[in-house]
Amino acid sequence: MKKASVSSLFVVVLTMLLAISVAQPVSAQSASIPSMGSIPYFRYPVTGIGEGVSYEIGSLKHTGPDLYAIDFSYKYEGIDVYPTLPGRVVWVGYEKDYGWTVVIRHWDDNKWDKKYYSIYAHLTGSNLPKLWDIVDGTRPIGKMGKSGNGGNGVVHLHFAVRSSDKVYDGLTALYGKSGSVIVTPAFNVRKYLH
Numbered sequence: 001m002k003k004a005s006v007s008s009l010f011v012v013v014l015t016m017l018l019a020i021s022v023a024q025p026v027s028a029q030s031a032s033i034p035s036m037g038s039i040p041y042f043r044y045p046v047t048g049i050g051e052g053v054s055y056e057i058g059s060l061k062h063t064g065p066d067l068y069a070i071d072f073s074y075k076y077e078g079i080d081v082y083p084t085l086p087g088r089v090v091w092v093g094y095e096k097d098y099g100w101t102v103v104i105r106h107w108d109d110n111k112w113d114k115k116y117y118s119i120y121a122h123l124t125g126s127n128l129p130k131l132w133d134i135v136d137g138t139r140p141i142g143k144m145g146k147s148g149n150g151g152n153g154v155v156h157l158h159f160a161v162r163s164s165d166k167v168y169d170g171l172t173a174l175y176g177k178s179g180s181v182i183v184t185p186a187f188n189v190r191k192y193l194h
Protein backbone atom coordinates (compact mmCIF):
# COMPACT_ATOMS: atom_id res chain seq x y z
CA MET A 1 0.00 0.00 0.00
CA LYS A 2 2.77 2.35 0.97
CA LYS A 3 4.73 1.35 -2.09
CA ALA A 4 1.75 2.15 -4.34
CA SER A 5 1.46 5.61 -2.79
CA VAL A 6 5.08 6.36 -3.42
CA SER A 7 4.71 5.17 -7.01
CA SER A 8 1.66 7.40 -7.49
CA LEU A 9 3.52 10.39 -6.13
CA PHE A 10 6.43 9.61 -8.44
CA VAL A 11 4.12 9.52 -11.46
CA VAL A 12 2.57 12.87 -10.51
CA VAL A 13 6.01 14.49 -10.12
CA LEU A 14 7.22 12.94 -13.38
CA THR A 15 4.15 14.24 -15.20
CA MET A 16 4.79 17.72 -13.83
CA LEU A 17 8.43 17.60 -14.89
CA LEU A 18 7.46 16.45 -18.38
CA ALA A 19 4.91 19.26 -18.68
CA ILE A 20 7.59 21.79 -17.65
CA SER A 21 10.17 20.40 -20.09
CA VAL A 22 7.68 20.40 -22.97
CA ALA A 23 6.83 24.01 -22.20
CA GLN A 24 10.50 25.05 -22.55
CA PRO A 25 11.32 26.65 -25.91
CA VAL A 26 13.74 24.53 -27.96
CA SER A 27 15.91 26.28 -30.52
CA ALA A 28 16.35 24.68 -33.94
CA GLN A 29 20.10 24.33 -33.32
CA SER A 30 19.93 22.51 -30.00
CA ALA A 31 17.18 20.24 -31.30
CA SER A 32 19.52 18.99 -34.05
CA ILE A 33 22.39 18.13 -31.72
CA PRO A 34 22.29 14.65 -30.19
CA SER A 35 22.39 14.63 -26.42
CA MET A 36 25.61 13.99 -24.51
CA GLY A 37 26.59 10.39 -24.71
CA SER A 38 24.67 9.46 -27.85
CA ILE A 39 26.59 6.84 -29.77
CA PRO A 40 27.09 7.36 -33.49
CA TYR A 41 26.89 4.76 -36.24
CA PHE A 42 30.29 3.18 -36.87
CA ARG A 43 30.86 1.29 -40.12
CA TYR A 44 33.33 -1.54 -40.51
CA PRO A 45 36.66 -0.16 -41.79
CA VAL A 46 37.10 -3.04 -44.21
CA THR A 47 34.62 -4.73 -46.47
CA GLY A 48 34.51 -8.41 -47.22
CA ILE A 49 34.02 -9.54 -43.63
CA GLY A 50 33.36 -13.25 -43.83
CA GLU A 51 35.04 -13.47 -47.22
CA GLY A 52 38.60 -14.11 -46.15
CA VAL A 53 39.03 -11.18 -43.79
CA SER A 54 39.30 -12.43 -40.26
CA TYR A 55 38.29 -10.51 -37.20
CA GLU A 56 41.17 -10.31 -34.71
CA ILE A 57 44.40 -12.24 -34.64
CA GLY A 58 44.53 -14.61 -31.72
CA SER A 59 48.27 -14.36 -31.22
CA LEU A 60 48.30 -10.57 -30.86
CA LYS A 61 47.05 -9.30 -27.52
CA HIS A 62 45.84 -5.77 -26.95
CA THR A 63 46.44 -4.11 -23.61
CA GLY A 64 46.42 -0.64 -22.05
CA PRO A 65 45.31 2.06 -24.48
CA ASP A 66 44.81 -0.59 -27.16
CA LEU A 67 42.55 -2.70 -24.96
CA TYR A 68 39.54 -2.47 -27.27
CA ALA A 69 41.46 -2.39 -30.54
CA ILE A 70 40.41 -4.80 -33.25
CA ASP A 71 42.73 -6.47 -35.76
CA PHE A 72 41.40 -7.37 -39.18
CA SER A 73 43.73 -9.70 -40.99
CA TYR A 74 44.06 -10.89 -44.55
CA LYS A 75 46.60 -12.96 -46.43
CA TYR A 76 47.54 -10.19 -48.88
CA GLU A 77 48.28 -6.50 -48.58
CA GLY A 78 46.14 -3.97 -50.38
CA ILE A 79 42.56 -4.28 -49.16
CA ASP A 80 40.94 -0.83 -49.05
CA VAL A 81 40.41 0.67 -45.61
CA TYR A 82 37.53 3.10 -45.04
CA PRO A 83 36.87 5.61 -42.26
CA THR A 84 34.44 4.27 -39.69
CA LEU A 85 32.68 7.66 -39.59
CA PRO A 86 32.94 10.87 -41.58
CA GLY A 87 35.56 13.14 -40.11
CA ARG A 88 38.81 15.01 -40.51
CA VAL A 89 42.33 13.59 -40.76
CA VAL A 90 44.28 14.94 -37.77
CA TRP A 91 47.39 12.82 -38.26
CA VAL A 92 48.87 10.81 -41.08
CA GLY A 93 52.40 9.47 -41.05
CA TYR A 94 54.75 6.76 -39.88
CA GLU A 95 55.00 5.75 -36.23
CA LYS A 96 57.51 3.08 -35.24
CA ASP A 97 55.02 0.65 -33.69
CA TYR A 98 51.88 1.48 -35.67
CA GLY A 99 53.73 1.93 -38.95
CA TRP A 100 51.83 3.95 -41.54
CA THR A 101 48.91 5.34 -39.58
CA VAL A 102 45.89 7.56 -40.07
CA VAL A 103 44.06 9.23 -37.17
CA ILE A 104 40.63 10.74 -37.82
CA ARG A 105 38.65 13.03 -35.56
CA HIS A 106 34.83 12.81 -35.76
CA TRP A 107 33.50 15.57 -35.85
CA ASP A 108 35.21 18.87 -35.24
CA ASP A 109 32.27 21.24 -35.38
CA ASN A 110 30.45 20.42 -32.15
CA LYS A 111 27.92 18.12 -33.74
CA TRP A 112 28.59 15.83 -30.80
CA ASP A 113 29.44 16.88 -27.30
CA LYS A 114 31.76 13.91 -26.99
CA LYS A 115 34.53 13.59 -29.56
CA TYR A 116 35.57 10.31 -31.12
CA TYR A 117 38.87 9.42 -32.71
CA SER A 118 39.55 6.42 -34.92
CA ILE A 119 42.98 4.94 -35.59
CA TYR A 120 44.06 2.84 -38.59
CA ALA A 121 47.54 1.33 -38.29
CA HIS A 122 50.00 -0.89 -40.19
CA LEU A 123 48.82 0.51 -43.54
CA THR A 124 50.92 0.09 -46.69
CA GLY A 125 51.76 3.77 -47.01
CA SER A 126 50.09 4.20 -50.40
CA ASN A 127 46.85 6.03 -51.19
CA LEU A 128 46.92 7.84 -47.85
CA PRO A 129 44.83 10.98 -47.32
CA LYS A 130 46.41 14.36 -46.66
CA LEU A 131 46.47 16.02 -43.26
CA TRP A 132 43.22 17.92 -42.57
CA ASP A 133 41.37 16.13 -45.38
CA ILE A 134 37.66 15.71 -44.79
CA VAL A 135 36.81 12.04 -45.28
CA ASP A 136 33.62 10.02 -45.53
CA GLY A 137 32.64 6.48 -46.34
CA THR A 138 32.92 6.91 -50.11
CA ARG A 139 36.72 6.98 -50.40
CA PRO A 140 39.36 4.67 -48.90
CA ILE A 141 41.95 6.22 -46.57
CA GLY A 142 44.62 3.61 -47.21
CA LYS A 143 45.36 -0.05 -47.75
CA MET A 144 45.78 -2.88 -45.30
CA GLY A 145 49.47 -3.68 -44.83
CA LYS A 146 52.01 -4.82 -42.26
CA SER A 147 54.12 -1.72 -41.57
CA GLY A 148 55.56 -0.89 -38.15
CA ASN A 149 57.09 -2.99 -35.40
CA GLY A 150 53.67 -3.83 -33.97
CA GLY A 151 52.69 -5.37 -37.25
CA ASN A 152 54.84 -8.42 -36.45
CA GLY A 153 55.11 -9.02 -40.16
CA VAL A 154 51.45 -10.00 -40.32
CA VAL A 155 49.16 -8.25 -42.80
CA HIS A 156 46.43 -6.72 -40.70
CA LEU A 157 44.58 -3.53 -39.92
CA HIS A 158 44.86 -2.37 -36.32
CA PHE A 159 41.66 -0.41 -35.76
CA ALA A 160 40.59 1.38 -32.60
CA VAL A 161 38.20 4.09 -31.47
CA ARG A 162 38.89 6.44 -28.59
CA SER A 163 36.66 9.06 -27.08
CA SER A 164 37.33 12.37 -25.41
CA ASP A 165 35.46 15.38 -24.14
CA LYS A 166 38.15 17.60 -25.63
CA VAL A 167 39.55 18.13 -29.12
CA TYR A 168 43.08 16.96 -29.85
CA ASP A 169 45.11 16.90 -33.02
CA GLY A 170 48.06 14.88 -34.19
CA LEU A 171 49.51 12.06 -32.14
CA THR A 172 48.36 13.90 -29.02
CA ALA A 173 45.01 12.31 -29.74
CA LEU A 174 46.70 8.95 -29.11
CA TYR A 175 49.44 9.58 -26.60
CA GLY A 176 48.76 12.90 -24.92
CA LYS A 177 51.07 15.88 -24.84
CA SER A 178 53.67 14.17 -22.63
CA GLY A 179 53.93 11.24 -24.96
CA SER A 180 53.04 8.82 -22.20
CA VAL A 181 49.65 9.84 -20.83
CA ILE A 182 46.68 8.59 -22.75
CA VAL A 183 44.27 11.48 -23.00
CA THR A 184 41.55 9.66 -24.86
CA PRO A 185 40.33 6.46 -23.23
CA ALA A 186 39.74 3.36 -25.26
CA PHE A 187 36.18 2.92 -26.41
CA ASN A 188 34.57 -0.47 -26.95
CA VAL A 189 33.28 0.05 -30.47
CA ARG A 190 32.50 -3.62 -31.14
CA LYS A 191 28.81 -3.51 -30.31
CA TYR A 192 28.29 -0.29 -32.30
CA LEU A 193 29.88 -1.54 -35.52
CA HIS A 194 27.45 -1.99 -38.40
Ligand SMILES: [Zn+2]
Pocket (backbone or CB within 6 Å): 060, 062, 069, 070, 071, 157, 158, 159
Ligand atom coordinates in the same frame (compact mmCIF):
# COMPACT_ATOMS: atom_id res chain seq x y z
ZN1 LIG B 1 46.29 -4.59 -33.13
